[in-house]
Amino acid sequence: MNINTRNRVLSIVLLLAIIGLGYFLYISITGPWQEVQKERQVTEQVRSQLMDVNSAIRFFNEQNNRFPHNLDSLMVFLDTDSLFQVNSEEIIGREFNPDRFLISIRTGNRFEYALNDTVRPPLYKISDPDTEDHIGTLTRITDRGAPSWR
Secondary structure, rough: OOOOHHHHHHHHHHHHHHHHHHHHHHHHHHHHHOOOOOOOHHHHHHHHHHHHHHHHHHHHHHHHEEEOHHHHHHHHHHHHOOOHHHHHHHHHOOOOOOOOEOOOOHHHHOOOOEEEEOOOOEEEEOOOOOOOEEOOOOOOOOOOOEEEOO
C-alpha cells in the first residue's frame, strides 16, 4: 500500500468518524430539548384545563350564588344545566367533555378542589396534584381566583 492510498483511506475513515460524532452531538443536544418542549406543551395544556375548570366554577357561582362544595357537585350541575349545555364553548372556552374535564392530561390524576366558605367572600383553590400549579387560595382574599403561574 503506497502513501497516497493510505492517506485516502485514513481521510475517509476520519470523515466518517467526524460525521458520526457530529450526528451524536446533534442528537444529544436536540433530544433533551424536544423533551423540554413537550413538557412545556403539556404544562400549558394542564394550565388551560385548570382555567376552564375555574370558569366552570365561576359559572356555578353565578347561577347558584355559592361555590360548589366539591368537584362532583360541579359535574352534576354542568351535566344538567341547560344554559351550560347550550353555551359550554363560550363559558369554558372549549368543547365540554365530562369524561376528561377534571382529569390532568399529564398523568391522568384528578384535579384537587378545596373550598373555604368560613370567610367572606368564600375562597376556593383548584390545583394540579402533580405540580405546584393552582388557581385561587384558601387564605388570602386578594389572590381569589388568581393563577399561581402569572
